[in-house]
Amino acid sequence: MAASSRQAGVITGGKPHSSETQFERTREEQDSASGEGYRDYGVNPFVTASEDRLSTFSVDVDTASYTLVRRKLMEGSLPPKEAVRVEEFLNYFRYTYPEPAASDGPLAVHLDAAPSPFTPGRHLLRVGVQGRRLSISERKPAHLTFLVDVSGSMQSPDRLPLAKRALRMLVDNLRDGDTVALVTYAGNVRRVLAPTGMEQKARIHAAIEDLTAGGSTAMASGIELAYAEAMKTLDGGSVSRIVILSDGDANVGTTSHEEILKRIRGHVKEGITVTTVGFGMGNYQDTMMEQLADQGNGNHYYVDSLLAARRIFQEQLGGTLEVIAQDVKLQVEFDPVQVSRYRLVGYENRDIADRDFRNDRVDAGEIGSGHTVTALYEMELKPGAGEGLATVRVRAKRPRGETATERAYRFPANALASNFKDASPDLRFATAVMGAAELLRRSPHADRWSFESVREIARAATVAGNAEREEFLSLLEKARPLLRGVAAR
Known part of the structure; x- marks a missing residue:
């Protein structure tokens, strides 16, 4: 996944990453602390849309980070912040994205957005990809x-x-x-x-x-x-x-x-x-x-x-x-007339240079039958933003194929909720998952975010009987006193 745009964890994509992202520790240095090996990929910064309107990354369907962190929390300890990958938290959960139509090929894209419950003046954009389910x-x-x-x-x-x-x-x-x-x-x-x-x-x-x-x-x-x-x-x-x-x-x-x-x-x-x-x-x-x-x-x-x-x-x-689409890349183009700044939350080690989006020799991620991919952006919008504030392009090859095909999806006007409570339960729950991951990895962007807000958002978006989401709520209860202890120090 995006192996050609990074080697051994060194990010070489087209975005100006923070100095923390540039810092790469060797496996031996990491192991000396706990006996376990993690890599710190840093945290994506905000990007000014008028200077760089493109955000390009490889899809990721891995879920290991969420399960590993779950175990740590259930055993009463906070995970190393390097173990928390936001995208693997988001992609652990099921969302109700529409299935691809017959004319869509193996993938369909869903877009929605709402004001952020964490930071006044910001919005969250959700990009969801649904893979076709094979019988x-x-x-x-x-x-x-x-x-x-x-x-x-x-x-x-x-x-x-x-x-x-x-x-x-x-x-x-x-x-x-x-x-x-x-x-x-x-x-x-x-x-x-x-x-x-x-x-x-x-x-x-x-x-x-x-x-x-x-x-x-x-x-x-x-x-x-x-x-x-x-x-x-x-x-x-x-x-x-x-x-x-x-x-x-x-x-x-x-x-x-x-x-x-x-x-x-x-x-x-x-x-x-x-x-x-x-x-x-x-x-x-x-x-x-x-x-x-x-x-x-x-x-x-x-x-x-x-x-x-x-x-x-x-x-x-x-x-x-079974893989249904390989070398799957996403490129989100923000309209600088409508979007002031944006940042991709997570996917730090999936970054691809913008110029390599249409370079079919550059490796990217695979999507299996029925898999979903979810990404969240924080945005600062300008007055009147709505229709077309972002256009998402998906580029993918058939399994074992050599040439990729590309589709574009424009953000529709009715996909922008006027307030967070009007957003879909899936967007609200994904927001809580993202918020928890940002707090657990001690993201500088979440310094003023409230763990209590995360818990309330997750609870309001959880229907009784949804085992995945109920488990997440119980996990938040385990994490709350542990994070409090870190804050007190």
Whole structure:
């Protein structure tokens, strides 16, 4: 995702980022503080529309940051601010975006806006992208290669035992025509199972059940063997995906962050995508797991419970497995006659240079079946703003395609609410999610925002029985005293 416009986390897009964004810490420096690896991508600044009317970024459907932060809060601790990625909070939740019409291709765009409840004189613009949902009969056969970390660090119940339960669940949701291969890595690598069809499901389950943890971590060698297995079933009419289950640590062989990512990049054009599923806490390498998925044209999740595994491998299996649009870029053009300033909230590590929007050689993000992408902008509007205050362009390729197609969506007059209470429940809830993420990552733009306001907005936009949103409300209750403690210091 946007790999060509940034290397190893260095942002090189076309916006004047804050000095905090330019500051990049090495993996070793980050690990010395907590044993975990995160990267600080900074916080997007406001941009004057008359000087730069274009905001360009890669889509992102990852949700790992929200799940990881949820675990931290449920255990009674604030997450490192670097662990909070606003876009992954927003994209964790479901919104009622309209499905693409038959003439729209695989994607549809929804736009709405309302006055900000946090800062007087500002408005929030929501850009929502909905991917077409494929029916079960439309899904291509899936050839999956499970690459499982069985090193000593994976012994605890929230790691390999939970990963095994997640894999069994995934296998039970596959169908005839799908295959599974299984590779493990610790001090050395092992081919546990060659590509095996669903008619031998019991054999696949038994191979997963027999996995045990112990030894050091030869991740790079494991990746090479996983790709070798995936190549055995690669063809133009099916999905080929490697699913890496790990805490992200690597300490044997080629362990350099960049060296491992280079290996992934070398295989992307073969048509094999990568999903990373993170487990564990204490030594978790978030940066490694996120960028393995980015460079492998896939998605990144974190599993803290069996419920989280069910969401990924059962409820959203189509989106997890099958890409419907690749190298998806968004470019939002603000009308400087109507918009004074704007800032994109989140997506700091998805930035793309404006000039590269139509450069089809520049990598960007993938969208799976039924996936949604949500982005929020803070704006300062001029008097009379409304119709056409922004135009959103979406550029995407078909899976394994070489040339992208582009569509434009102009902001309609009726999409601007006169006050925040008149905005749709989805926009209001997304605002609360964004506000919580900004406060948790201690964004300088949220210095005067109220956590109580975030909680009230979320509560008013939550209908009884919506489990996702009710969980978020309970999470806010966990976060409130922890954030108060930070403010008191």
